[in-house]
Amino acid sequence: MAEITLQDIIKPENVVYKKTKLMTDKTLSYCPGCGHGTAHRLIMEIIEELGKEHETIGVAPVGCSVLAYEFMNVDMQEAAHGRAPAVATGIKRVWPDRVVFTYQGDGDLAAIGTNETIHACNRGENIVIIFINNGIYGMTGGQMAPTTLPGMRTSTSPYGREVSSMGNPLKITELVAQLPGTYFVTRQAVHTPSAVRKAKRSIRKAFENQIAKKPGLSFVEIVSNCNSGWKMEPVASNIWMEENMFPYYNLGDIKVDGQLVDKK
């Protein structure tokens, strides 16, 4: 029996996975272990699978994913800090048949951009918002975010987040779910193969809602790690996320087809 070489294995019929053409070849600027890359890939895979490569306009935020437009191979606009939902509103209102999404972190969406987030949701803009929540400001070096957990140490809460003076973590996803303008609201993760599959299903649903012109905005939160900001190794950060973030930010659908999910 002849020896099997690598060349015998690398054949089209053996391909089980390949990178979507809607991710560029540019090296990701994210830290090894971070969930951003996976989230980018899922969105771009969905756009490709839905056949919307030429009809999609994405809006990048300010934060770690400020350079998202370097990696996502569709038409992109870079918004000012927090303003992506207003920018996306402008795009969608004048091109109602295009697919429009924003990609935002917790500082961008839940602190400086809270107003734009709430009002885009309240108007029921027919767009998709992808919200990456890692409980910290990654790009600027690990400062406290609106979603930082109580007691969590960051460079601007060096003794831990004191809720009496710094407030409680903002569950903005539960908040927007209360607005009649949101049609689909869910919270997912991308740290395990199982979580990735569920997140992909949610992202697909969000975009399908938009394409079908369902009445309202689709909002997908992805709770993610920030191993650099949390000062942990990647695997340890994922374990910490499961043990600390998930009890506060429960995974699962919050609103489906315009109806709040009953969580008895």
Place this chain on the structure above:
Amino acid sequence: MGELRLMKGNEALAEAAIRAGADAYFGYPITPQSEVVEYLMAERPEQRTGMVVLQAESEIASINMLYGAGGTGKKVMTSSSSPGISLMQEGISYMAGAEIPCVVVNVVRGGPGLGDIQPAQSDYFQSVKGGGHGDYRLIVLAPSSVQEMSDFVPMAFDLAFKYRNPVLIVSDGLIGQMMEKVELFDPMPRLTDEEVIERYPWATNGKPVGKERRILTSLDLDPHKLEKHNHHLQEKYRQAEENEVRFETIDCDDAEYIIVAYGSSARISQKTIQLAREEGIKVGLLRPITLWPYPKKEIERFVEKGVKGFLSVEMSAGQMVEDIKLVVNGRTKVEHFGRYGGVIHSPEEVLEALKQKIIGG
């Protein structure tokens, strides 16, 4: 002859936006310009032309909606008054950086801060020197009548797309609120989506088949690339300075003195000139129509002709006067006169200032 109507300046502006083929207006109410969004909502332009009108949650959201929609190649406009325009400066800077065309209208009121709701011209510095951060310029048009509130709208859109740059129309509470006869221009059709795609290959409205994606951003982390981008912007501004200066002169041929005034102050100063000429004082009016690029060559021409002095008449503590001084450079007298904080000077006060500060001073 176009359709004649008696309209407020703000209404004429709003009607002109519909007729100019604007694709969208995003705005937030503020006195003394709320008639713009009120008129547009009442007119149902989505039925007349397909134009989108949306009342945003803030001026910050308005300008960022312009960023998004303007970035797709559509004709977009917003309007506000001084405090609201201050809130928009971030977005205007980003649009200048990302080279997104749009029209912004400031119906100026008294300041600083919340100020009042009376007419003023105290936002000149903010308008022409760059109200936001970074090295950028806006093309700034200053209407001085209800007619020009209408006529300058299509001109502003043309300039915005010609230079891929925000264009600012600086009016004031007087021009915005007063009613005058206006001859409306005939409606121009909105561009179709196909025409927008064809004309503006930079616009992000969906990656064309077989071509590279488009990116609109004001960010470049490589300082050398950002410097190069700034060189490109500066070259564009030089071309605008070369080609887009607009002004009007009245009674300047034999003038020994020149009043320089724009907007409402130019209207008031026209009366001053009449009063002065009745007394035998040879004074003319230079009315800058573009506040940037500024009519520097015209000022220079007057200096070379040997005029004895310039009086800058502004409803501010003296802002445009600095640009006149930069050109004159000490060769003849340059003074400022103006009431401010929402107070309007009378033609007689301007004449008195001319006599005291320029002729007798």
